[in-house]
Amino acid sequence: MNLWQIIKREFRQMFVQDPKRVVYLFGASAIYILLFGLLYGTHVVNAVPTVVYDEDQTTLSRSLLQNFADSERYKMVAYVTSQEEMEEYLHSKQALVAINIPNTFSHNAKLGLSTPVLVKINGTNLIITNTALSAAQEIIQAFSNNMGSHLLQTTGQMPQQALHKVAPVSLELRVLHNATLSYLDFFVLGLAMAALQQGILLSVSASMIYEYQNMHELQNVSTFTVLAGKLLPYWLCGTIAFVMALTISSLAFHIPFNGDFASLLALGTIFSFTITAFASLLAAYCRTEVTFTQFSLAYAVPGFVFSGYTWPQYSMDIISTVISYTFPITYVADTVRALMVSGHAPALHKNILILLIMGVILLTISTLVYINKRKHPTISAEKTALSQS
Amino acid sequence: MAVSDMGLKDIINYEFSYMFRRNPKTALVLLGLPFLYTLLFGFVYSANSVKNIPTLIYDQDHTVVSSALIQAITDSDRYKIVAEVNTQEAMEDYLYTNDAIAALVIPPNFARDIKLGKSSQVMITINSANLMFSNSILGSISEIVQTFSTGTGQKSLEGLSQMPSQALSNAAPIRLAIRVLHNPTLSYSNFMLAGMGANGLQLAIMIAICFILTREYTNISHLKDTWAPIILMGKLLPYWICAMISFVVYLTINVVFFDSPFRGDMGSLLLIGSAFTFAIINVGAFYSALAPNQIFAVQLPMLYIMPSYLFCGYSWPLLAMNDFSRGFAAIMPITYAADVIRDILLAGYSPVLFANTAILFAFGGVLFCLSCIIFFLRRRKILKRLSLEMTS
Numbered sequence A: 001m002n003l004w005q006i007i008k009r010e011f012r013q014m015f016v017q018d019p020k021r022v023v024y025l026f027g028a029s030a031i032y033i034l035l036f037g038l039l040y041g042t043h044v045v046n047a048v049p050t051v052v053y054d055e056d057q058t059t060l061s062r063s064l065l066q067n068f069a070d071s072e073r074y075k076m077v078a079y080v081t082s083q084e085e086m087e088e089y090l091h092s093k094q095a096l097v098a099i100n101i102p103n104t105f106s107h108n109a110k111l112g113l114s115t116p117v118l119v120k121i122n123g124t125n126l127i128i129t130n131t132a133l134s135a136a137q138e139i140i141q142a143f144s145n146n147m148g149s150h151l152l153q154t155t156g157q158m159p160q161q162a163l164h165k166v167a168p169v170s171l172e173l174r175v176l177h178n179a180t181l182s183y184l185d186f187f188v189l190g191l192a193m194a195a196l197q198q199g200i201l202l203s204v205s206a207s208m209i210y211e212y213q214n215m216h217e218l219q220n221v222s223t224f225t226v227l228a229g230k231l232l233p234y235w236l237c238g239t240i241a242f243v244m245a246l247t248i249s250s251l252a253f254h255i256p257f258n259g260d261f262a263s264l265l266a267l268g269t270i271f272s273f274t275i276t277a278f279a280s281l282l283a284a285y286c287r288t289e290v291t292f293t294q295f296s297l298a299y300a301v302p303g304f305v306f307s308g309y310t311w312p313q314y315s316m317d318i319i320s321t322v323i324s325y326t327f328p329i330t331y332v333a334d335t336v337r338a339l340m341v342s343g344h345a346p347a348l349h350k351n352i353l354i355l356l357i358m359g360v361i362l363l364t365i366s367t368l369v370y371i372n373k374r375k376h377p378t379i380s381a382e383k384t385a386l387s388q389s
Numbered sequence B: 001m002a003v004s005d006m007g008l009k010d011i012i013n014y015e016f017s018y019m020f021r022r023n024p025k026t027a028l029v030l031l032g033l034p035f036l037y038t039l040l041f042g043f044v045y046s047a048n049s050v051k052n053i054p055t056l057i058y059d060q061d062h063t064v065v066s067s068a069l070i071q072a073i074t075d076s077d078r079y080k081i082v083a084e085v086n087t088q089e090a091m092e093d094y095l096y097t098n099d100a101i102a103a104l105v106i107p108p109n110f111a112r113d114i115k116l117g118k119s120s121q122v123m124i125t126i127n128s129a130n131l132m133f134s135n136s137i138l139g140s141i142s143e144i145v146q147t148f149s150t151g152t153g154q155k156s157l158e159g160l161s162q163m164p165s166q167a168l169s170n171a172a173p174i175r176l177a178i179r180v181l182h183n184p185t186l187s188y189s190n191f192m193l194a195g196m197g198a199n200g201l202q203l204a205i206m207i208a209i210c211f212i213l214t215r216e217y218t219n220i221s222h223l224k225d226t227w228a229p230i231i232l233m234g235k236l237l238p239y240w241i242c243a244m245i246s247f248v249v250y251l252t253i254n255v256v257f258f259d260s261p262f263r264g265d266m267g268s269l270l271l272i273g274s275a276f277t278f279a280i281i282n283v284g285a286f287y288s289a290l291a292p293n294q295i296f297a298v299q300l301p302m303l304y305i306m307p308s309y310l311f312c313g314y315s316w317p318l319l320a321m322n323d324f325s326r327g328f329a330a331i332m333p334i335t336y337a338a339d340v341i342r343d344i345l346l347a348g349y350s351p352v353l354f355a356n357t358a359i360l361f362a363f364g365g366v367l368f369c370l371s372c373i374i375f376f377l378r379r380r381k382i383l384k385r386l387s388l389e390m391t392s
Helices: A002-016 A021-041 A059-070 A083-091 A105-111 A126-153 A159-166 A182-213 A223-253 A261-285 A291-303 A318-326 A334-340 A347-373 A377-388 B008-022 B024-046 B064-075 B088-096 B108-116 B131-156 B164-171 B190-209 B227-255 B268-290 B294-305 B323-330 B333-346 B353-391
Strands: A050-053 A074-080 A098-103 A115-121 A169-176 B051-058 B079-085 B102-106 B120-127 B173-182
Touching: A002 A021, A002 A223, A021 A223, A021 B323, A050 A059, A050 A083, A050 A126, A050 B120, A059 A074, A059 A098, A059 A105, A059 A126, A059 A377, A074 A083, A074 A159, A083 A098, A105 A115, A115 A126, A115 B079, A126 A159, A126 B131, A159 B131, A159 B164, A169 B131, A182 A223, A182 A261, A182 A291, A182 A334, A182 B088, A223 A261, A223 A334, A223 A347, A261 A347, A291 B024, A291 B294, A318 B024, A334 A347, A334 B008, A347 B190, B008 B024, B008 B227, B024 B064, B024 B190, B024 B227, B051 B064, B051 B088, B051 B131, B064 B079, B064 B108, B064 B131, B088 B102, B108 B120, B108 B131, B120 B131, B120 B294, B131 B164, B190 B227, B190 B268, B190 B294, B190 B333, B227 B268, B227 B333, B227 B353, B268 B294, B268 B333, B268 B353, B333 B353
Parallel strands: A050 A074, A050 A098, A115 B173, A169 B120, B051 B079, B051 B102
Antiparallel strands: A098 A115, B102 B120
């Protein structure tokens, strides 16, 4: 058989004889994008259930509470009249935030005494806590500045000047690349890359393990032709799946597509190559597809967590950083997001180079292992028979 | 074992010996994977919060006042000043290359404007491609600037011959007193570890248990006369015991090595743990009863289990989900367990402990019955085929 025939044989296996391979290859990342696109479709956490205990019941306290109610971050679930009731709402998790305005609030504020507003936030889920925390800071600060400037106006200052006196330094925030802090833009691309990796791993391994179990079928073909003919189709399809994943995320879920297509394609091609090589090597050691699947299942979650995609490498300890550098997805997930969302990725070329080197090394070892197994077919056949029994 | 009518005890023994002796990989996965996950992720999140964010200063003012503000930011462990630049281009460059994630810009005449009683603005630019950074910055920067502003405002009002304390009250008449309950330091490892361990546990159970019935279909003779529920019970019990050990081990590591709080009681934890492992074991058994072959038996659960951690409301809250996602979350056992485990650890109680325990046991119970029926039917079919082959 020549190279072309092997490629055709491989495509036939992929689509006809063992179609789950093509399903994994194209389906994994597509399903992940659809699922998580729907999951994070709300983009941000809004309407955190909030209980209010207003001991003051004055115009001022109500106007502060109105500010909270107007913010879409909070959803008032109850107005209570005792400390116990408030605690009960928090305890039963009917409310995750409690706003408590003391009874001297309006009185003290008008006298020019500093007066606190107590905001209690359930801290178990940090995504909710972060949302509630920064919104509360913003609301109270604006309200306080406004109040302070009113106070000064009573001493005869002009409104504008009074405001400058109480809030001489204001903060202007410029959030680049993901201005609305959307979780969808932040998370989904990386998950899709993790799924794509699993898809390539599973389909390539299914192909290679079949070959190791049936070595006699291609024994007269040169090693190069076998490996090239078997791996090229997966490399190609992996790259197509990569482009498909990005297209769906952009068209169906409006994730920004700011980067240039060539850079993304280059990254996707090399990623697909490296993972294909990685899978062909792993397959040599995982005698059966079942073992391989078990391994890839256990690898998926750490692979994603260690990639620095969410928890940044700056904040990892030394062991985790080292582990992180050995995973191919580390060089892809973050870079794809940077390219898509912000339009440029400073580490693009470096990462492509690293992936390429990784891929070449993995492919070389994998080839050597294949040659070795060809020389000793009896051993590998026995092992296979053993593991199948 | 050549006996065809195996009792419950025989099956339990048979399964234990499969797990530990004939295929020790099974026990290794079941006991080792949650342990390994907790250890690995414990190290990843050991910093607890995102600190030392590379920050750039572009100070166009160079006065005592601007230095004081920079000092306030330097003093916070959230920020690590990587450079001070003197041009807009240099700043953009640092941000472009990701050498800095945040940039603080202090405008010219910053100090003069404050003294003249004009408002002055500082600008923070954040690269928020990774929300971890923006969350960490947004949570701390307004506090720093606000404190600074209030202090400066107070001095400025003292210039209007107000008494210091009165000046402070005027500058900040309303203060925010925040109390973050249960996780006051906003520790990321407290937030994440318990759930990631639970996810590791369900994965380990799935991997270990997915062949439990599939492998018997090819070699059914030794189980042909035993009542199906007895077979399933005998086969599942050893896994349940090991899964519970695994559950206790991972939480112990969590508490002992990674200093997770443990404010609840052991009884509640064991209750939700047993309900959770019971449900997952029965999900695994159900797949195993259904799967046509071993490859399917291991690959099917993957589709089910992988997205469940992100869908279960543990990190992205149920209250922010749309109806589809909420419906999907509702059919995942981990939805009823992960949050409860974290609540017991961090808050000391969970308001839905008993309700969720009941749901998980009911869920597992229904699947157990279904698995028994499927196993019974498939076994009958296989035995009929075998006897036909024998007679022909």
